[in-house]
Amino acid sequence: MSLFSSTHNLPRWSPRLLPVEGEERSLLVQAAERQRECPVEQLEAIDLPHIQEKIQSALWKGSGAVRILGLGGLDEDVMRRAYALLASCIGTPIDSYGRQYDVVDRGKDYRKEAIPVSQTAAETAFHTDSSSRWMNPSVVGLLCIRPALEGGLSMVSPAWKAEEQLRRKRPELLRLLQEDYVRDVVTPGVEKERIWLNRFPIFSRGPQGLVFRYMRYWIEKGHQRIGEELSLDQIEAMDLLDQELAQNSVHFAMGPGEIVFLDNHRVAHNRSAFVDNPTAPRLLVRMWMSGAPSSS
Numbered sequence: 490m491s492l493f494s495s496t497h498n499l500p501r502w503s504p505r506l507l508p509v510e511g512e513e514r515s516l517l518v519q520a521a522e523r524q525r526e527c528p529v530e531q532l533e534a535i536d537l538p539h540i541q542e543k544i545q546s547a548l549w550k551g552s553g554a555v556r557i558l559g560l561g562g563l564d565e566d567v568m569r570r571a572y573a574l575l576a577s578c579i580g581t582p583i584d585s586y587g588r589q590y591d592v593v594d595r596g597k598d599y600r601k602e603a604i605p606v607s608q609t610a611a612e613t614a615f616h617t618d619s620s621s622r623w624m625n626p627s628v629v630g631l632l633c634i635r636p637a638l639e640g641g642l643s644m645v646s647p648a649w650k651a652e653e654q655l656r657r658k659r660p661e662l663l664r665l666l667q668e669d670y671v672r673d674v675v676t677p678g679v680e681k682e683r684i685w686l687n688r689f690p691i692f693s694r695g696p697q698g699l700v701f702r703y704m705r706y707w708i709e710k711g712h713q714r715i716g717e718e719l720s721l722d723q724i725e726a727m728d729l730l731d732q733e734l735a736q737n738s739v740h741f742a743m744g745p746g747e748i749v750f751l752d753n754h755r756v757a758h759n760r761s762a763f764v765d766n767p768t769a770p771r772l773l774v775r776m777w778m779s780g781a782p783s784s785s
């Protein structure tokens with residue numbers, strides 16, 4: 490086969506794999522162990538210049554997704570603090586849900602009450618975090634403390650690829666996704682009455698480039714609540730977007746101690762439905778950070 494015959498052999502998009510190792514790992518683990526009793530909001534930060542540079546470069550200049558390995562085998566208190574120390578290298582934590590928010594099945598159904606899908610065992614569908622116009626974290630972090638008994642796979646997908654494909658295949662549908670959509674309000678601190686104002690595009694451009702904000706379920710709920718039906722074209726646009734996100738996605742199983750950081754403006758995430766071991770349920774710990782690429 491000719492070397493020039495096709496572009497199908499181009500490397501597939503994937504998150505950057507980043508082991509924490511050597512002296513930086515020792516420094517990080519020692520600092521986390523020393524402060525294991527300290528509230529995560531009050532940890533004394535440490536300098537980790539190499540890993541910091543690698544995480545920031547992967548997030549802002551690379552794939553927008555990084556998987557951090559090498560912290561398995563630590564106990565939960567130490568893992569949580571090592572995670573918080575690494576996160577503080579990236580940006581300023583956002584505490585709307587608490588500094589570290591436990592993603593665990595609370596036995597509820599997001600279709601029956603207005604709760605985040607993160608509190609259920611359902612598949613979340615591809616989305617970016619936060620349905621509030623007034624809150625858009627730059628980075629979403631997830632630490633795995635315990636995986637599920639079955640399922641609960643992590644999935645990530647680059648939104649710019651979906652955008653490119655939509656532009657090529659159906660530019661008129663992409664234009665629809667650049668218009669404002671109402672989102673139902675579930676983020677704490679945002680009053681329900683503000684739903685009328687809680688509208689913004691799925692694809693837009695900010696000072697740092699693409700800003701992708703998508704959570705289909707809360708868009709559908711939001712439009713239902715204000716009695717503004719989505720058009721058939723808008724539904725078709727979201728169907729195609731979901732297809733493209735799924736097609737470009739990478740799936741992986743997070744093991745204990747693994748951390749994922751995602752550029753929440755450029756990379757969508759999802760997780761498959763899961764079944765818990767009742768005595769050791771799946772536990773992921775989410776952090777949100779603000780932090781502009783220009784500050785890196």
Ligand SMILES: [Fe+2]
Nearest residue numbers: 616617618758
């Ligand atoms: Fe999420």
